[in-house]
Amino acid sequence: MKICFDENIxxxxxxxxxxxxxxxxxxxxxxxxxxKWERGESCxxxxxxxEIADFFSVSVDELLGADKAKAExxxxxxxxxxxxxxxxxxEGALGFMTEANKKYPSDFRILVRYMHALVNDxxxxxxxxxNKAEILTVYYRIQNxxxxxxxxxxxxxxxxxxxxxxxxxANSGITPQxxxxxIETMPAIQDCxxxxxxxxxxxxxxxxxxCRNLFDSLLFYFDNALSxxxxxxxxxxxxxxxxxxxxxxEGFELMKTIFELVYSxxxxxxxxxxxxxxxxxxGQYYHRLGDDEKALRYLEKCAGLAKRFDTMPNITERxxxxxxxxxxxxxxxxxxxxxxxxxxxxxxxxxxxYPLSDAFKATPAFQxxxxxxx
Numbered sequence: 001m002k003i004c005f006d007e008n009i010x011x012x013x014x015x016x017x018x019x020x021x022x023x024x025x026x027x028x029x030x031x032x033x034x035x036k037w038e039r040g041e042s043c044x045x046x047x048x049x050x051e052i053a054d055f056f057s058v059s060v061d062e063l064l065g066a067d068k069a070k071a072e073x074x075x076x077x078x079x080x081x082x083x084x085x086x087x088x089x090x091e092g093a094l095g096f097m098t099e100a101n102k103k104y105p106s107d108f109r110i111l112v113r114y115m116h117a118l119v120n121d122x123x124x125x126x127x128x129x130x131n132k133a134e135i136l137t138v139y140y141r142i143q144n145x146x147x148x149x150x151x152x153x154x155x156x157x158x159x160x161x162x163x164x165x166x167x168x169x170a171n172s173g174i175t176p177q178x179x180x181x182x183i184e185t186m187p188a189i190q191d192c193x194x195x196x197x198x199x200x201x202x203x204x205x206x207x208x209x210x211c212r213n214l215f216d217s218l219l220f221y222f223d224n225a226l227s228x229x230x231x232x233x234x235x236x237x238x239x240x241x242x243x244x245x246x247x248x249x250e251g252f253e254l255m256k257t258i259f260e261l262v263y264s265x266x267x268x269x270x271x272x273x274x275x276x277x278x279x280x281x282x283g284q285y286y287h288r289l290g291d292d293e294k295a296l297r298y299l300e301k302c303a304g305l306a307k308r309f310d311t312m313p314n315i316t317e318r319x320x321x322x323x324x325x326x327x328x329x330x331x332x333x334x335x336x337x338x339x340x341x342x343x344x345x346x347x348x349x350x351x352x353x354y355p356l357s358d359a360f361k362a363t364p365a366f367q368x369x370x371x372x373x374x
């Protein structure tokens with residue numbers, strides 16, 4: 001069993017932003033004693049270990065670094081299960097990460113995912129944000145004490161997505177300026193790993209990986225930018241004028257064509273949801289523009305893609321030219337939970353959210369589309 005007390009006490013002290021003198025005062029020892037602990041020249045009295053562990057909210061075993069390899073293995077297992085969505089619903093994810101955080105409260109990899117679960121739990125709820133105080137506490141702990149830039153940026157990204165809907169919640173205390181100020185602190189596109197990966201003379205496998213990730217990511221965010229652009233006149237698509245709907249149709253037809261060209265094998269990877277929603281938007285807009293033939297064609301394609309996604313294996317092989325030989329992990333790459341059903345989502349959109357007329361929804365052709373998603 002390897003003991004790493006010297007490394008751990010130094011790390012924990014710095015996380016609390018304490019000097020050696022301040023820590024020495026807490027435990028009634030000299031700062032020279034603390035200095036020797038951190039240099040590995042001595043250890044505190046055994047009777048003092050539980051007090052030190054309690055002060056830093058860790059176990060004695062963790063303080064000593066005992067069974068560090070076993071702990072690391074368990075931490076990575078928590079991370080893998082959370083990142084790959086191997087549980088049902090946001091409540092399951094939150095309970096899972098709450099347990100992980102209690103067990104490893106000083107591991108920032110666990111802490112940022114605990115924050116992620118808190119954010120998802122609030123965003124999935126129709127009630128007022130119940131986790132806000134805890135989210136902010138965790139966020140500032142990460143920003144103040146974590147030295148890993150990737151984790152700090154991860155936490156900022158989570159808070160940005162958390163702030164957006166809070167702007168519309170009465171007495172939330174969050175304003176658009178709060179959101180934009182936070183966004184301004186994020187890295188520019190030229191600083192992201194995907195751009196840098198293809199800009200450096202690296203090994204060919206790294207260049208291939210970087211290019212493929214960049215293609216997927218650029219298309220994902222291009223689609224989101226296009227959606228925001230065509231809906232810029234109104235957050236509610238139903239409120240668009242005829243001229244605005246024609247512009248939206250032109251934009252989404254372009255996006256659909258790009259998706260079909262790049263993902264020629266019909267496996268849309270990270271863009272599965274975007275492709276399904278693109279077809280759904282086209283269906284509702286063509287209906288409102290009076291072309292029910294095209295509306296039915298696109299809604300049928302939307303339903304078929306949703307059904308295919310829900311029933312396909314979690315791991316699938318990609319065969320399109322740019323991605324040949326790689327695989328897609330449905331839960332990880334598309335970020336779906338085990339109980340997520342795109343068929344249920346699209347059925348809800350077609351029956352309730354899309355402004356389709358009652359007469360159109362009563363037609364046998366439309367009912368047949370709904371039947372695809374059953």
